[in-house]
Amino acid sequence: MSAESGQARPAPTLEMVAALAGVSRATVSRVVNGSPSVDPSMADSVEKAVRALNYVPNRAARTLASRRTYTVTLLVPESTSKVFADPFFASVVEGIARYLNTTEYMLNMVTSSESNPEKTRRYLLGGNVDGVLVVSHHTGDHSWERLNGQLPVVFAGRPLVDAGQSYFVEVDNEEGAAAATARLTGAGRRSIATIAGPQDMLAGVDRLAGWRAEVRRAGLDDALVETGDFTVASGAAAMRRLLDRGRNIDAVFAANDQMASGAYSVLQERGLRIPEDVAVVGFDDDYYATSLSPALTTIHHPITALGGKMAEVLVDLIEGRPTERVNRLPTSLVVRDSA
Amino acid sequence: MSAESGQARPAPTLEMVAALAGVSRATVSRVVNGSPSVDPSMADSVEKAVRALNYVPNRAARTLASRRTYTVTLLVPESTSKVFADPFFASVVEGIARYLNTTEYMLNMVTSSESNPEKTRRYLLGGNVDGVLVVSHHTGDHSWERLNGQLPVVFAGRPLVDAGQSYFVEVDNEEGAAAATARLTGAGRRSIATIAGPQDMLAGVDRLAGWRAEVRRAGLDDALVETGDFTVASGAAAMRRLLDRGRNIDAVFAANDQMASGAYSVLQERGLRIPEDVAVVGFDDDYYATSLSPALTTIHHPITALGGKMAEVLVDLIEGRPTERVNRLPTSLVVRDSA
């Protein structure tokens, strides 16, 4: 066959279905949209016609008439460059896409060029979208909450200061960190240090708070703190500083698995056994957790679930269903060999 | 009616702009769409009105009337689960998104559930999209080329057997492999082995062919071949088999960086120095390349560019511009310390 570069036969319309089924367009519309009040026999012949013609409603027409787009936008504030390579982002998107697949909503992505945020803003407010999902890495960046009241928006992570109006879903970092630490206290460890994350990031702050809460609850010293920036190297450096304090440390809670990885190397280079001499618990349950030796006991960070929940909340918002404004997802302890 | 929760003032319409500018809707439409034949002064007042009202064309209406959606779909045949976590996929998408950002096309993703490909098919052919981009991992899976002739489609990677009709863009694996090998022959290596990729994947086949071509060109033995499956472990195993042949090998071209990493460990465990005793060149220039020690000399695989080119070709196709059916992207040698 000769490949025409042009389009082919036009898609069947509601009207054609109506003709074939011998009913009015209104009836077809009702059947297609699952209206409750339609005579079963009619519905039947309509459905037959739909299949015969392989009819699919035209989205644009539907949107124009109903003023609903059935589209939600994934807004990526960062410069397009690196986002997609980030496994965190990838997992969130996966969760979103998976949930949306169970609905009739479509996902479309727009990376708001910081060069021209107004363009993005106008697009969103131009009636082209039913709702917005914001996944940023500047944790707490809710600058797009201005859209609230105009258009439903759901954020990943809570804002730096919760003004009580934006919808968001976050992982319960504090509880997770406390659980990680409890694994240590529960095993009789008495000198528990932590390699904290950056204190200008919510995850860093919350995880440190969780560690501190549990350590105090157990009546232990809460001064064994060194901070890193979530990288392997910073974890190693922090572990080194901790050890150089000359105190006898028998356990470490690292605020993420990468820093735990850094701690491993220092611990091992100093001849300390894991977990015999020093037990280690991480956070995130990522690639590093399983590839380390001994395998890292850590806190599972439900990133995909986070995305799924975001999408769920947004759809609820769009359809006017009552929804919690803030959702905090629980974490779980994954026990392996390091603690 | 009662007030809808959250929603606000309706977006300004073309009609409102026309009223404010004191012209007809047709004229406004012309101005907005940059029609050549409009009186400058008129255009001016229209633009003023557009800004004043912060007018944005309604996408659905525009689509309905023009029968153009300005939307392209990224089709992901795999099961949703793992795709996003794959760095290759992530980079391709990044390239696509970046290019599309320079156009007026929107990107929307649909992961075709293998459970129900017909649904996807109907959506695509239902006039909801102007074109399709297919990124699959089953290299050569062009099962969606059936859409050709109905809707423009561009694939990542060439089909197993090129029937001469589907548009695709691929990286020149063969040339890249030859360049990698030439780095070795050029340095006077005489006994050059290769750790080939799976021979049921195009990348595996092409890279082996490139190695073979260069090795023969240099008049060397082309029997030093062992195959892996692109994983680190398989690379180590292949290296071991190569060494166990008892031949004196002074260089190795690994079909990807991960297998090169595996080769490194075996080489080092047998006390062979890199590159003094055995020079190594990889392919992909990924994370492994820089984290290995000594840093790996490798072939840069332009994944992001691949995505960008795909989008470019698709848009050209949609707009009826002449375009090459097959695009082969050049690779480049990245010289580091292993060869």
Place this chain on the structure above:
DNA sequence: TTGTAGGCGTTATCAT
């Protein structure tokens, strides 16, 4: 329960 008819915001075809 089913059909009629008006409209959703643009583009496109004609005249003018």
Place this chain on the structure above:
DNA sequence: ATGATAACGCCTACAA
């Protein structure tokens, strides 16, 4: 160059 006036395909009161 500009302006009426149909479509575009569907939804939704409202009427029957």
